[in-house]
Amino acid sequence: xxxxxxxxxxxxxxxxxxxxxxxxxxxxxxxxxxxxxxxxxxxxxxxxxxxxxxxxxxxxxxxxxxxxxxxxxxxxxxxxxxxxxxxxxxxxxxxxxxxxxxxxxxxxxxxxxxxxxxxxxxxxxxxxxxxxxxxxxxxxxxxxxxxxxxxxxxxxxxxxxxxxxxxxxxxxxxxxxxxxxxxxxxxxxxxxxxxxxxxxxxxxxxxxxxxxxxxxxxxxxxxxxxxxxxxxxxxxxxxxxxxxxxxxxxxxxxxxxx
Amino acid sequence: xxxxxxxxxxxxxxxxxxxxxxxxxxxxxxxxxxxxxxxxxxxxxxxxxxxxxxxxxxxxxxxxxxxxxxxxxxxxxxxxxxxxxxxxxxxxxxxxxxxxxxxxxxxxxxxxxxxxxxxxxxxxxxxxxxxxxxxxxxxxxxxxxxxxxxxxxxxxxxxxxxxxxxxxxxxxxxxxxxxxxxxxxxxxxxxxxxxxxxxxxxxxxxxxxxxxxxxxxxxxxxxxxxxxxxxxxxxxxxxxxxxxxxxxxxxxxxxxxxxxxxxxxxxxxxxxxxxxxxxxxxxxxxxxxxxxxxxxxxxxxxx
Numbered sequence: 001x002x003x004x005x006x007x008x009x010x011x012x013x014x015x016x017x018x019x020x021x022x023x024x025x026x027x028x029x030x031x032x033x034x035x036x037x038x039x040x041x042x043x044x045x046x047x048x049x050x051x052x053x054x055x056x057x058x059x060x061x062x063x064x065x066x067x068x069x070x071x072x073x074x075x076x077x078x079x080x081x082x083x084x085x086x087x088x089x090x091x092x093x094x095x096x097x098x099x100x101x102x103x104x105x106x107x108x109x110x111x112x113x114x115x116x117x118x119x120x121x122x123x124x125x126x127x128x129x130x131x132x133x134x135x136x137x138x139x140x141x142x143x144x145x146x147x148x149x150x151x152x153x154x155x156x157x158x159x160x161x162x163x164x165x166x167x168x169x170x171x172x173x174x175x176x177x178x179x180x181x182x183x184x185x186x187x188x189x190x191x192x193x194x195x196x197x198x199x200x201x202x203x204x205x206x207x208x209x210x211x212x213x214x215x216x217x218x219x220x221x222x223x224x225x226x227x228x229x230x231x232x233x234x235x236x237x238x239x240x241x242x243x244x245x246x247x248x249x250x251x252x253x254x255x256x257x258x
Numbered sequence: 259x260x261x262x263x264x265x266x267x268x269x270x271x272x273x274x275x276x277x278x279x280x281x282x283x284x285x286x287x288x289x290x291x292x293x294x295x296x297x298x299x300x301x302x303x304x305x306x307x308x309x310x311x312x313x314x315x316x317x318x319x320x321x322x323x324x325x326x327x328x329x330x331x332x333x334x335x336x337x338x339x340x341x342x343x344x345x346x347x348x349x350x351x352x353x354x355x356x357x358x359x360x361x362x363x364x365x366x367x368x369x370x371x372x373x374x375x376x377x378x379x380x381x382x383x384x385x386x387x388x389x390x391x392x393x394x395x396x397x398x399x400x401x402x403x404x405x406x407x408x409x410x411x412x413x414x415x416x417x418x419x420x421x422x423x424x425x426x427x428x429x430x431x432x433x434x435x436x437x438x439x440x441x442x443x444x445x446x447x448x449x450x451x452x453x454x455x456x457x458x459x460x461x462x463x464x465x466x467x468x469x470x471x472x473x474x475x476x477x478x479x480x481x482x483x484x485x486x487x488x489x490x491x492x493x494x495x496x497x498x499x500x501x502x503x504x505x506x507x508x509x510x511x512x513x514x515x516x517x518x519x520x521x522x523x524x525x526x527x528x529x530x531x532x533x534x535x536x537x538x539x540x541x542x543x544x545x546x547x548x549x550x551x552x553x554x555x556x557x558x559x560x561x
Contacts, residue, residue: 081409103396106418110424117420118414119413122488124492
């Protein structure tokens, strides 16, 4: 890890009219670090994620990102063109529902290749070779490259979505409940895969989840949210083993034991 | 008992009222100023159904003057229903001279072809466009496609070509083949065969595109770069035919397949009827050419 963070978030708030989406969120994210944002539904996790990924504009507060050239840029002051460029090169966004993040009517190969073509790659053979490589990295058979994601299972779709996001070598990936809706064995394999990729590529990630086990497996640090506010944050193991805020204690004690 | 009306007094010159023509001319000028950009315009109801060339007719009506010579083609042919009726329409409402001769026409309204005879400076080619948005079948949201044009995000267009190669081993798009105009806007050249795409590149003629139902006008000014999209290892290619035209023997022209009988008999003939007839009048003939001579050029005076 370097001595400078990748993302600096300061007093970020989002209000929907008089309702609070998220309020006064402040944190830094370092390169290669995975931060989990946990909390019950309606606690503002997804609002926070959408604000950070500039899919939503916050009501107040700032977020700065350190670009590849080392320059700090304030996200909400960038032009839309720059934000969209960042979104498809240096960032990734993994949706809970893969259909939101994939093009369901074009082949798996084209789904992976789209970002490459968007940044100007114009060599079919090279694009295809990269797609084959990435499909194998997310454990999708090479002979499925020309199939549409419609023909894929939920777990495969999610893995394809991950490949599609990582193909341009992003430095920061946003994940919204990446394992939601998958059965536990598929979840376990996906988590294993994600953990491997994040470590290999040195990715920084912000993972929104309501599943504390996912947070425990993937993240080094976590923030617990309730009613739009961060009630506790710290190292994942510390928060889960020694929860201090009453709400975190409730959350941790609510995990079903098998 | 019929009293022939001397003229249709209730219609303005070229059917559209002057305010409408002015509005359309403004859209055309903007289109010319920003080559390949789709300019929205207030498309009018025309006395013909959508899909029959309402966009092209409005563009033609806005630029035509009494001294113009109009040619209308439909898939290259001057003698199909659509071409004949649009020609008759302008003969009636604008009293212009109409022709089938490509070289003498000043305005050529076309559906899905560019004439084989090279166009010259001063000529205007008016395309009828059904769907002006090249990204439409990849991205259904108009708000999003407009943003993609504005930000020059054209990666998606190559996704379509990628899909073609993945499925068919080559770029299988044969018509409405996407082009980039003057290095900026990706444009749908209307459903012309990709055979005609190279003719658009640095053409001396002004090319105007009208989409009546979709309410868009766009333009390619003379001598503008029009480059067909492709991959480095799968370059753009036009269709080739392994036999010449059965009637005039022309090679390197776009051919139509014509079914001759119920027993599988067929022939390939020039899609550009004017070009084919001229060649036959000049003494060229293919292997299925009838012996009788066809009357060539048909220029009719205004009514």
